[in-house]
Amino acid sequence: MSEKQACGCCCCPQKEEIQETVPAGGEQAVFRVQGLDCADCAAKVENIIKQMEGVLYARLSFASATLTVRHSTDPAKIIRAVKQAGYSAVPADVQPEEKQSWLKDRKTVGTITSGVFLAAGFLLGMAGYEATSNALYAAAMITGGWNVALSGLYSLKKRTMDTNFLMLIAAIGAGAIGEWSEGAAVVFLFSLGNALQAYTMDKTRRSIRSLMEKAPNEALVMRDGIEKIFNVNEISIGDIILVKPGEKIAMDGEVVSGFSAVNQASITGESVPAEKQAGDTVYAGTLNTTGALTIKVSRPAADSTISRIMSMVEEAQAQKAPMQSLVDRFAAWYTPAVVVSAVLLTAVPVLVFGQSFDEWFYKALVLLVISCPCALVISTPVSIVSAIGNASRRGVLIKGGVFLEQMSRIRAIAFDKTGTLTSGKPVITDVHADRVSEKELLTLAASVEKFSEHPLAHSIANSVERSELLPTENFEAIPGKGAKALVEGRTVYVGNKRLFGESAFAMDELEKQGKTVVYVGTDEGILGYIALADVLRDGSHEAVKALKENGVECVAMLTGDNRRAAGMIASKLEIDECFSELLPEDKTAALKPLADKYGRVAMVGDGVNDAPALALADIGIAMGAAGTDAALETADIALMSDDIGKLPYLMKLSRKTVAIIKQNITFSVAVKALFIAGTFAGITNLWLAVFADTGASILVTLNGMRLIKEIK
Numbered sequence: 001m002s003e004k005q006a007c008g009c010c011c012c013p014q015k016e017e018i019q020e021t022v023p024a025g026g027e028q029a030v031f032r033v034q035g036l037d038c039a040d041c042a043a044k045v046e047n048i049i050k051q052m053e054g055v056l057y058a059r060l061s062f063a064s065a066t067l068t069v070r071h072s073t074d075p076a077k078i079i080r081a082v083k084q085a086g087y088s089a090v091p092a093d094v095q096p097e098e099k100q101s102w103l104k105d106r107k108t109v110g111t112i113t114s115g116v117f118l119a120a121g122f123l124l125g126m127a128g129y130e131a132t133s134n135a136l137y138a139a140a141m142i143t144g145g146w147n148v149a150l151s152g153l154y155s156l157k158k159r160t161m162d163t164n165f166l167m168l169i170a171a172i173g174a175g176a177i178g179e180w181s182e183g184a185a186v187v188f189l190f191s192l193g194n195a196l197q198a199y200t201m202d203k204t205r206r207s208i209r210s211l212m213e214k215a216p217n218e219a220l221v222m223r224d225g226i227e228k229i230f231n232v233n234e235i236s237i238g239d240i241i242l243v244k245p246g247e248k249i250a251m252d253g254e255v256v257s258g259f260s261a262v263n264q265a266s267i268t269g270e271s272v273p274a275e276k277q278a279g280d281t282v283y284a285g286t287l288n289t290t291g292a293l294t295i296k297v298s299r300p301a302a303d304s305t306i307s308r309i310m311s312m313v314e315e316a317q318a319q320k321a322p323m324q325s326l327v328d329r330f331a332a333w334y335t336p337a338v339v340v341s342a343v344l345l346t347a348v349p350v351l352v353f354g355q356s357f358d359e360w361f362y363k364a365l366v367l368l369v370i371s372c373p374c375a376l377v378i379s380t381p382v383s384i385v386s387a388i389g390n391a392s393r394r395g396v397l398i399k400g401g402v403f404l405e406q407m408s409r410i411r412a413i414a415f416d417k418t419g420t421l422t423s424g425k426p427v428i429t430d431v432h433a434d435r436v437s438e439k440e441l442l443t444l445a446a447s448v449e450k451f452s453e454h455p456l457a458h459s460i461a462n463s464v465e466r467s468e469l470l471p472t473e474n475f476e477a478i479p480g481k482g483a484k485a486l487v488e489g490r491t492v493y494v495g496n497k498r499l500f501g502e503s504a505f506a507m508d509e510l511e512k513q514g515k516t517v518v519y520v521g522t523d524e525g526i527l528g529y530i531a532l533a534d535v536l537r538d539g540s541h542e543a544v545k546a547l548k549e550n551g552v553e554c555v556a557m558l559t560g561d562n563r564r565a566a567g568m569i570a571s572k573l574e575i576d577e578c579f580s581e582l583l584p585e586d587k588t589a590a591l592k593p594l595a596d597k598y599g600r601v602a603m604v605g606d607g608v609n610d611a612p613a614l615a616l617a618d619i620g621i622a623m624g625a626a627g628t629d630a631a632l633e634t635a636d637i638a639l640m641s642d643d644i645g646k647l648p649y650l651m652k653l654s655r656k657t658v659a660i661i662k663q664n665i666t667f668s669v670a671v672k673a674l675f676i677a678g679t680f681a682g683i684t685n686l687w688l689a690v691f692a693d694t695g696a697s698i699l700v701t702l703n704g705m706r707l708i709k710e711i712k
Helices: 013-018 039-050 075-084 106-126 130-157 163-176 180-209 305-318 322-352 357-370 374-378 381-393 401-407 417-421 438-449 455-461 497-503 508-512 540-549 563-573 584-598 611-616 629-634 646-681 686-708
Strands: 027-034 055-061 066-071 088-091 218-223 226-231 240-243 253-258 260-263 274-276 293-297 396-398 412-416 427-433 472-478 482-487 490-495 516-522 525-533 554-558 577-579 601-605 619-622 637-639
Touching: 027 075, 039 055, 039 066, 039 075, 039 130, 066 075, 075 088, 106 130, 106 180, 130 163, 130 180, 163 180, 163 322, 163 357, 163 686, 180 686, 305 381, 305 396, 322 357, 357 646, 357 686, 374 646, 374 686, 381 396, 381 401, 381 646, 381 686, 396 646, 401 619, 401 646, 412 417, 412 584, 417 455, 417 554, 417 563, 427 438, 427 455, 438 455, 438 472, 438 482, 438 490, 438 516, 438 525, 455 516, 455 525, 490 497, 497 516, 497 525, 508 516, 508 563, 540 554, 540 563, 540 646, 554 563, 554 584, 563 577, 577 584, 584 601, 584 611, 601 611, 611 619, 611 629, 637 646, 646 686
Parallel strands: 412 554, 412 601, 554 577, 601 619, 619 637
Antiparallel strands: 027 066, 027 088, 055 066, 218 226, 218 240, 240 293, 253 293, 260 274, 396 637, 427 525, 472 482, 482 490, 490 516, 516 525
């Protein structure tokens, strides 16, 4: 299997890519960094913060523009360090302005001013006023390159080199050899490119944040018989909130009274409203449409399902996919290598072969500009951010780029049967009793099964009125077999034939019909049996078919049901491999032959009973995670609704993401190679080089942003 399967510890190679140890101690602060225009710049700022005294840990996600710091210093010093690097930082809990005027952005103002000076210098140069023209070119370089120079010099002070430093050298070098017009063009185009790139990335981040509507900040609370509006942070578990038709639900909770249809698209991605009544769970951020609801709060606002989802989405966007990690490692030594190459490109021809200094120094400057790794570094994160955001909108929570990328290489998918391929709500079809009446048999079984979480147990427990259930003590679940409890002084057993051993009589005919037989008995013997049948989940057959059409070579089913019942379901769904009569621990063993034959394997289950198998598979996918804490926290990918029809979409999204990343990397490298060749051939100048570098960065960003749109 994969590295994930080979080792469960955090030291395995794959885990290093997706799990970073955060040291204990100090305080944790989260900031929003504004003005980030490239991943290389984000890495520089992160390194600067890491080197600060009192900083124990720092990570800056370029994707979400979020800086997380664990520190024992003044947060104001961190904000000041970010500002000195050429950017701005504000605490994450400070709401940004909805729309900030461009007049308040010094970088934008500097870029526009630089453009005006450049245009004026060009016109005066055409008119023959060369001295005035050069002065205007110099003004264009100063106004457009001021922030670039500060950032470049600050990075050099911190012993790092970034694209700002390369551009600073190029601009100064152009002025040194009298190429004022090209130096000004380089500064203006680079500044303009940064502004456009920052704008497109900010647009991407805003799009991602808007994919899930936030819950309201206030709610109407009933306390001591009085209705009053409270901020959600003042509302406690157990409080009663009142939600009118057309209002958003502010807190996770359980419906106490009322009936309504609730649009849960912000959580599950399903646009069809779900009917809610007393006893049903509702989530913060969802929209109450038709009726009034009285809700008992079950979670604090900070721990609501939508809050955790949004946190996980941002965390996932910050995680690096393998392709991105490879590119980042390459970029770490690439920039210093470019500087050395530029020096050699000037020194060798001039000192060894006696060539013109101005000619080869100019070529070295062009090499510096065209070799900037911006487009290459940004090619992966913008695609990952867009794809994860797209999936979140559809109710698919992907825990990181590594899982999104791996999903494209999955060749076999194993499904748990009950509750995944089937509805998980089996119905009783047959009841047979010996020595007791059928009514008494059902009552005994229901009195035991009322404590169980198994879907079969729910069906049996719900077959008897609550008022008819018998007093029960000492309930004990017997994994893979059933359960037992003390009912009116005698031990009653409810389970499959493994629980009763040789005393269980064969039910071949019922099993041939795809039914599951549950035996009921005491220490004296079996009292009878109850047969149940599960029905296929709507869309299961279509989902299995679509997965195969999208390159999945094997669809397998894992179940604890008997072979005949499992075979009946497998036949209806055209399942390739069926593993039946499995104990929970047997499901992990069933994955090994699939991995040996097909390579990478995904496991789809409910995230609780299937936890070992989900952990062992290359990709663990949990169903219905909106209502299951364990699934939401432990799965690699979580389907927030119970819709396996989203799996084919997930495969398409994964493969399209990988394809776009490859397109971006190939395009970035091709542009670099073409213009580097042009540099040596003498047909590439400075302004054309920076135009190509900036254009490539913007194009790969826009290409990655295509993943925000719907995947068909």
